[in-house]
Amino acid sequence: MNLGRVVGVVVSTVKVDSLKGVKFYVVEPQNEKGEKIGDLLVAAETVSSRVGDRVIWVSSREAALAMEETFTPVDGAIIGIVDSVDVGMET
Amino acid sequence: MILAKVLGPVVSTVKNEALKGRSLFVVRPVRGDSSLAALAQNDLGGGSFLALDSVQAGPGDLVIVNREGNSCRQILENDLAPINALIVGIVDEKTL
Numbered sequence: 001m002n003l004g005r006v007v008g009v010v011v012s013t014v015k016v017d018s019l020k021g022v023k024f025y026v027v028e029p030q031n032e033k034g035e036k037i038g039d040l041l042v043a044a045e046t047v048s049s050r051v052g053d054r055v056i057w058v059s060s061r062e063a064a065l066a067m068e069e070t071f072t073p074v075d076g077a078i079i080g081i082v083d084s085v086d087v088g089m090e091t
Numbered sequence: 092m093i094l095a096k097v098l099g100p101v102v103s104t105v106k107n108e109a110l111k112g113r114s115l116f117v118v119r120p121v122r123g124d125s126s127l128a129a130l131a132q133n134d135l136g137g138g139s140f141l142a143l144d145s146v147q148a149g150p151g152d153l154v155i156v157n158r159e160g161n162s163c164r165q166i167l168e169n170d171l172a173p174i175n176a177l178i179v180g181i182v183d184e185k186t187l
Contacts, residue, residue: 082102087098
């Protein structure tokens with residue numbers, strides 16, 4: 001599980017049946033300081049987040065488990081909207 | 092499982108059901124190569140990530156983090172939890 005920010009929307013009409021009705025966002029992986037830490041990825045949306053939101057996202061098999069239909073070809077999913085990250089003096 | 096230090100909590104109101112009622116922490120692993128020297132010095136060079144808590148850990152604690160999804164789901168007793176990192180122990184001391 002990682003932090004990230006929603007930076008864009010992906011629209012796809014022709015897609016696998018089990019992905020119909022699923023919204024996709026472009027997510028920028030970030031660390032606890034809000035710095036970019038990796039390449040952009042496409043993640044399925046499950047918590048009504050919006051562009052600009054800081055989010056919790058999960059990759060691999062666990063991403064599909066966040067979906068309504070859990071046997072679906074998804075390897076990135078947004079599973080939470082971040083209110084705040086408190087790492088205090090530790091960073 | 093790996094050793095990591097708890098940096099601090101992530102507060103989130105809207106989240107997956109499986110995450111509710113448990114703390115979510117930013118943790119930084121002891122350097123990725125996990126060499127004995129790195130472990131001995133708690134060399135926190137690895138990239139941070141998020142881990143759910145199951146042992147009442149807190150910021151500053153050195154913890155054991157399980158990074159395998161199925162074992163996390165067994166501990167949470169939730170077959171469908173989209174979780175792949177869980178804090179499963181607080182380290183008292185280690186000898187290398």
